[in-house]
Amino acid sequence: MWDKITVRKYQELYGIISADDFEHEIDRSIHLLSCLFDKPVEHYESMPMPELKQETKRLAFLDTKDLPVSAAPRYFTVNGRRYQPLYDFRNLVAGQFIDAITCAKEPGEFISNLHRMLAAISRPTKRTWRGRKVLPYGATPFDQVAEDMLDLPIVQANAAAVFFCKLWSSFLTGMPAYLEQKGEMMPKESLDMWTQVMEAAGDGL
Known part of the structure; x- marks a missing residue:
């Protein structure tokens, strides 16, 4: 999944991850999903909880502390x-x-x-x-x-x-x-x- 994320998208995701104004973690997850897959927040807010729980599993890669290692590019x-x-x-x-x-x-x-x-x-x-x-x-x-x-x-x-x-x-x-x-x-x-x-x-x- 990391290979599909741009600097712009990463900055947006980081802003959501580091924000301290979410009352519940499920709300943070919804905003992360919305950002990551370019869908409205309402799309996830209207999901049944079992389905939303499955969707949040797609965020698991964000839990890693470090980005994948890659050689410094020449161009x-x-x-x-x-x-x-x-x-x-x-x-x-x-x-x-x-x-x-x-x-x-x-x-x-x-x-x-x-x-x-x-x-x-x-x-x-x-x-x-x-x-x-x-x-x-x-x-x-x-x-x-x-x-x-x-x-x-x-x-x-x-x-x-x-x-x-x-x-x-x-x-x-x-x-x-x-x-x-x-x-x-x-x-x-x-x-x-x-x-x-x-x-x-x-x-x-």
Whole structure:
């Protein structure tokens, strides 16, 4: 079932799962079913209880704490467009990196910002006679890329985001010491850029 769920759908499901305004769990289950299968809430509210109980069994896969494991994808193809996620920080411009970590650094907002984080680390590509070319960051408006990422399968999206965040965590751990040692030898523009990156990450110097 996970292979049929997009980032958009996952965010909607997560909103229902984490909501604290349901008086009864059966009401939560009804809203989950409605969201998952795109049917009106009334469709499930009018079901006899034995039938509804059977339907709720289809939600069992949501009880697992983790999404299925998948390798980080090299490309995303969504809505007829192809994007390349960039995991190597040397290929990210400062603005791109700051956009990504700003979306990812608040755990409580990670899922709601997932599509924006993916948009920040992805660049559009274009087919040319020499092969596929990776376009500059911003060649496609950020909001358009983020909108496309909402339609990405959640398993692919999660694999890319988790991989990026692991690399990001490792990178940031060593960055303050590196700047302290090498900062005086770096061009001012580079030092300013990395200082801004660290401040955006919440680890200001």
